[in-house]
Amino acid sequence: MAALELFNTLSGKVERLEPVGAPALRMYACGPTIYDYGHIGNFRTFLHVDVLRRFLRQQGVAVEHVMNVTDVDDKIIRNAKAAGKPIAEYTARFEKAFFEDMEALGIERPEHVPRATEHIAEMVTLIEQLAAKDIAYQTEDGSWYFRIARFAEYGKLSKKDLEGMEDGARVDADEYEKDAARDFALWKAAKEGEPSWQTVLGAGRPGWHIECSAMATAILGESFDLHAGGEDLMFPHHENEIAQSEAASGRTFARHWMHVRFLLVEGKKMSKSLGNFYTLRDLLLKGHRASAIRYLLLSVPYRHQMNFTFEALGAATNAIERLRTFHQRMLRGGFAAGVVDATVTAATAKSASEFTAALANDLNTAEAAAAISEMVRAANSAADAGTLGGENAAEVLRVLMLFDEVFAVLEDRDEELTRAALKWAEAEGRTKDAAPELVLKLALSDAEIEALVEERTEAKKARNFARADAIRAELLAKGVVIEDSKDGARWKRK
């Protein structure tokens, strides 16, 4: 079993990650704020956390994974108001969409997905504990703040030295008399037109950071193995989580911290004003495949900034197509029993060990994907030459499964997912956002395609190549590719 070596933001070093004090590895990853559809930058983070949990499981480590859903915050309140919808109705819609998108991208559902609004009591208890130590204090308007001066280790995650940091002009000016500008809100006093809870702290709603501390502690305990999130959350969010949790419990909150670096699109940070902002649904409607998006977002290791381009997305689509074709070929069988190609045996073993070693080495997904290539080439070559044995194929399939347990791109659900996206667009009145060629591609049913393929086979038998080629061209125009083989014609959607 390979041990996973993972970079730890807290220590600044690559360290072995393993469960401590429990059979399962306990991990917490910051989840979505459900105020809009998820964009590909969001999903890059969730995808890499998914790879982490899949790889751990492959290595025989059970995982208990918590991902919060933030269903109350400023943006939600603002957007719901703008949409003229009650908060609960507004968030329910985007929460549903979020989990649909996760599913489309093959991201496993964590063991726990707590909503913030269902854990207000735990947050209140935590704030009370801090108040009892005089670390939390209330201001005149009724809000509660965390006194940073009382937590000496503040800044240890993001390596910030507060002494050297000026209280900048950018600190929110409309906050009430906080003791220090950097003190952050634990509990926001109720305001007209905002949701609030009546508690011993007074009427109000939780600050952003407290929910993660409270829910992580409630489900995983005061001290657990790993906390993950996007790099932008390192400060202040994660720093504040540590402060709140450790000040209250006196124990180490998360031992290991993992941060996924940012995604750029066409070399620039995604932003609506640059016109390079994409949700998963935008891309599906443009005709891109969910599997290719998954594969591309995983093709650059989590610790590197990744540049998303449409050219690379096309390359990912082709790369997956090759793997799927290969997978089908191995599955189809027909290889001789008792024959063994030694080159394939060696290549398969090498690919398997390099695959695992690459992931064990700080989740190097780029190297892991590359490791499979040698095996694919060797097995295809041997199959062409007729030297591939049945045992070879079985071994190759085993390694391919090793790959797919983590990458999860071999099963073809793309057409189904694209159809679902189109249906959604229709319901939302966004059909105009769908690429016209996409609609064309999905126009033919499988039965219609098969009838045409059959007709072409007949034409070929009759040596009517003109007719056969006309059918092939017609199908190609509608996104269907034909492959002739000695066991007949096969087709697939392009």
Add this chain to the structure above:
RNA sequence: GCACCGAUGGCGAAGUGGCUAACGCGCUGGUCUGCAAAAUCAGUAUUCGCGGGUUCAAUUCCCGCUCGGUGCUCCA
């Protein structure tokens, strides 16, 4: 402004103080095919942003510069 990260072929991208700088996609040519597709073989960076330094040896370490990105404020 302060801090941090990156710069590798047509594109994406891995990597290392010294073997022919992975892998994928693309492109060119061969094999296969009625023709294609698929597959395969060969070719496709004498070179790793620029300048300097350390070293027997640097793409890999150090310094400076340029460019891109990120954090310092809501953000995956």
